[in-house]
Amino acid sequence: MQNDESSQPNFENAKSEVQRKTLDQRAQMDDLMRLRHSCAHIMATAVLRLWPDALLDIGPPTEEGFYYDFDLSHRFSPDDFAKIEETMRQVVKENQVFEKSIKTRDEARAFFEAKGQKFKLERLGDIPEGEAISFYQNGEFVDLCAGPHVMRTGNVKPGGFKLLKVASAYFRGNEKNPQLQRLYGTAFKNKEELENWVKLQEEAKRRDHRKIGAEMGLFAFDAEYVGPGLALWLPKGAVLVEELEKLAKETEFQAGYVRVKTPHLAKEKMYKTSGHLPYYAESMFPAMELPLEPEQKTKAERDLAVAQAKYDKLEKQVKATDEFKAEAEKPVRIQFDSQNQTATIERNLEFPISEQLAADLIESEELLAKAENRLKGDRYYLKAMNCPHHHRIFAAEPRSYRDLPLRLAEYGTCYRYEQSGELFGLMRVRALNMNDAHIYCTADQFAAEFNAVNEMYLKHFKVFGLDRYQMRFSTHDPARLGDKFVNEPELWKQTEDMVRRVLIESGINYVEVPNEAAFYGPKIDVQVWSTIGREFTIATNQVDFAVPARFGLTYRDRDNTDKTPLCIHRAPLGTHERFIGFLIEHYAGNFPLWLAPEQVRVLTIGDDQPIVDYAKSIVQELRSQFVRIEADLSTNPIKAKIAEAEKAKVHTMLVIGGRDLEAGNISVRLHSKGPQGAKAKAEVVADILAAIKERRA
């Protein structure tokens, strides 16, 4: 497909308009970004030396390194990396100067047309009129580029860069455009910094929740029998889920939430009413159609027959009327009766009221369609969110302003049909537990409720030692009202102003992201950073001013009129799947005592009966206090038992030998912290119970 000039490519624009970097912003690019940007050019230089017919797209620096997109019939594979890196080192060695030049638009166009660089031509078109069109050249390689760059290719060190992976990327990220091959690499000031980065990557890999999850027996996927993206929580992982839910339930109870329970599916009408079907259909599992019971079917068939008969009759009448009209429009016939000296005008002047007939026909048609539909049976959808069910709970009883705010909480399982390529361990799944609640309130109550929700986030984050976080405030795009966003310009403005005010007044660290809101209202996503600095979007908090009205939800206000409540959707722990995935990486599997799947293990030195009895009594005592405790009473050497317990990441090990038995002591050892010495049994037990109760870090 490359060098195919005959058909003028007509590329789609990007999915959403990303703001171009201004030249000022570019000039501020730091040294590392410049270096990486230049390294991207060096890589492109090398690729063109090896594959001269490659078509170029763009090669920007990124937070992790850089990439360059190519169109090329040769498929890059990691086997090519050594060759490309070798050529890159050659370019570095040549120490070429990065030279900037300015071309006119016509010159630039002619330049790329001569080379058949169709993607570059498209990029050229993106440059606004009046902005300088700059080129950078190093050696034989010339690229449309706003810079900035380092001075010479030699500024990049031969051991300071590395190719990382090859991936595909749509031109401008739009799936309607051709796919390009993207080569990823990274570069650092020198070899040492690169090596440090590589080490950090390895640490991240060691902490990967999928790896630790398998090692510790937390969860499993069974694509063959259960399905991709559907996690099975093993006993040890289920502990994490339960502890999280316990934490959330306690916090919510104290904050005045009430708990509800709803089914995992609902009729089509639910999601038609909520508006999820038009806006969200692709993310939902396809509908289930329920066949009718035999009696229902017979009745439905009979109803259908009746409706059909009625319809047929009406239709016939309409036809007859049409025929009559045609007849009527014929010339009038006049008959003379010469005997009686009279004339009869043969003509029916009574036209049926055709408007009435037409209306009847339409009504009958609708009835027929309904009857046909009934015969099909009901359509059910697995719920992709809990809110519609909660709205129906709101609607289940008459509500007064005295009932508000009403905070309905449920850890309902939702099902989302994520694209197969989007699935990623626990982080992106198809069955998920939302730490969900919906707060119905009046506009007056909104600020206080919204604040309380934010405070709950912070409370939770403190428990997990997350001090780095940021809230992303997503707003709507006025240009996409009625398409991506419900068409309520006034309400959008009001609620967005309201949210913005709360954020500013409470001094929360936030950024505003245009065009990313939910379809029913503005949204806040909470990003957190794990101990190794990886970013996760954990919690979400959305304002909904649209859907309660669609469900006709009202409360009786003080002035005896019915009003529609506002609704806040919130999930401070997001989905339990993702949150646990995050925690696994955050703690590297070394959970604090209150979360640890196996909190305590008693290890006996030898298996003499008195020692075994002592160990069993400790197990019994702690187990009766709901501590997750096991015992290793085997005859293995104590070193081996410890090694096993350490490997299993058991939080607290209680080593019991003859000495301890005699003194009524327990020798405590903490996972990855080593022996803590022997203490009186009562003291050890009390400390364990306190640490769990306090959710000590």
Added chain:
RNA sequence: GCCAGCUUAGCUCAGCGGUAGAGCAACGGUUUUGUAAACCGUGGGUCGUCGGUUCAAUCCCGACAGCUGGCUCCA
């Protein structure tokens, strides 16, 4: 969904056009121990699935499935 890579015992991985191997785990013994691994033995695999090439396929080719990485941080 699309592109690329991967799929060998429960796990981590070797291997080769001539019907498979190690370590750990499991199981059975022996061992009686003080803070990260005592010793001996046993079992375990349609080499992801389905087709094709071949005298012969785990290996070569194709399709499918699953997993992994990526799919604008815009010249």
